[in-house]
Amino acid sequence: MSTVLELTAVAKTFTMYLQGGVRLPVVRGVAFAVRAGECAVLAGRSGAGKSSILKMIFGTYRCDAGSIRVHADGRTVDVAQAQPRQILLLRARALGYVSQFLRAVPRVPTVDVVAEPLVIAGVERDHARRRAADLLRRLNIPERLWPLPPATFSGGEQQRVNIARGFISDLPLLLLDEPTASLDAGNRAVVVDLVAAKKRCGTAVVAIVHDDDVRAAIADTVVDVNRFTAAA
Amino acid sequence: MIERDEDQPLLVAEGLSKWYGKQLGCREVSFALYPGEVIAVVGESGSGKTTLLQLLSAQLAPSRGRVRYCMRDGATRDLASLGEAERRFLFRTDWGYVHQDPALGLRMAVSAGANVGERLMAIGWRHYGRIRETAGDWLARVEIDSGRIDDAPYTYSGGMRQRLQIARNLVTRPRLVFMDEPTGGLDVSVQARLLDLLRGLVAELALAAVIVTHDLAVARLLSHRIIVMKDGEIVETGLTDQVLDDPHQPYTQLLVSSVLPP
16 A cells, blocks of 8 residues: 655754753654554653654644655645645645544534534535534434533543544544543444544554553554654 | 635735834734635734734735735735725725724614624615615624614623624625634633634635734634734744644743643
8 A cells, every 4th residue: 555654854852942941852763654544553651752743743743854744635745844724735635633632612512523624624514414423423422412512521522522523534644642541441442443444444544542452453553652752 | 714725815915014103013024814714813912913903904004015915806906006995895895804892893873783784785785675684694693683683782792792793794705804802801701602603604604814812712713823923023923733832932932831721
């Protein structure tokens, strides 16, 4: 299968001006690639820079060196060099991200929170809502909660809403930051199935998972992030 | 939302500077705004945000630099070259301007329906029934009870006034809306409702917007990109999540870290 994501010599250092300009090196020399239909799991100790790598791929963190090439939708974009507009376009067409926590918008019903990425991509609202409903049902969110905003839901429910939102689009590259962290065994299994389905459709997946069983079930390759950790 | 990357910008600011005598308003501000794109301009009071908004919307003449705008016919024009009538036409049709104080953007003594209908009459609508019907639709869209259509906005609450101002601005289907602290001065619960409403309308109508705000939560919720201003100059720009989650400039780090988490 073709390569979807390619990181080369990626480095990141935070400079904290409010703390006297102290520099916090995070990672350096990050290099790995992921092919279509393949899942790469980032492994490493806490603080090794796993989430930072994911955020650099998504464009939330800027990287100081190297390249992050995404080959999708008939073109190649280097996220490390891309203009904001190109990154927005890439996110709309090719790049999905399930964050660790749901950033809930006040007043928006759960079903619309989940449907929103499709609506933004131009899918008709009723159709998007039906897709959202399917996913919410699979993830065991009771139907009586769908019209409610998720802000008051439990941690696990919010995470499942977040997963539904992240999985609703069919994008070539999907980034998962601890998608199963606060889920019970039954829901973890659902997420494993959802990831497997994405892979079968040719989606390349980069994931951070701490649960050994989930990792074993979804990983095709494991990237040891410890070797990229930058020395302070 | 951004549809294509090939399309041309709606508005381009080139080296915009403004001095009030010796006092600097803003200096060397350049950026491009694309159709459907929302840019938040953030910074503390006195950083030049409102000056910039007035320059962009041709309410102030720049001391240096220019603003180019892509008209509905596809022609790009320098705002300074527009005649008064052309500028007024832009204001009535293609642009909206939402003031922090709704009293500045509304006629407080005439009915809500007339406030919205007036914009339609200004672009040539004459059929009373149709104007009233469209005004009613828009009041519903901004969640104002249809029973209040004949009441004047001075009888409205602050949040309702702001929603009415938004309806009045959007009824002519503008392509670009300028907003100056649209949620400033409102209770938090009222803010949330307004933000959610604005967010929906901006996405649904594919509006481009320049939103001046000192509230980073507003910027995060509504904007695609952020421009950070300090002492009249741009100190940092980028994607909204980039600027807020990985700020590179000392001033932006100060702004981001000064927000108390709820």
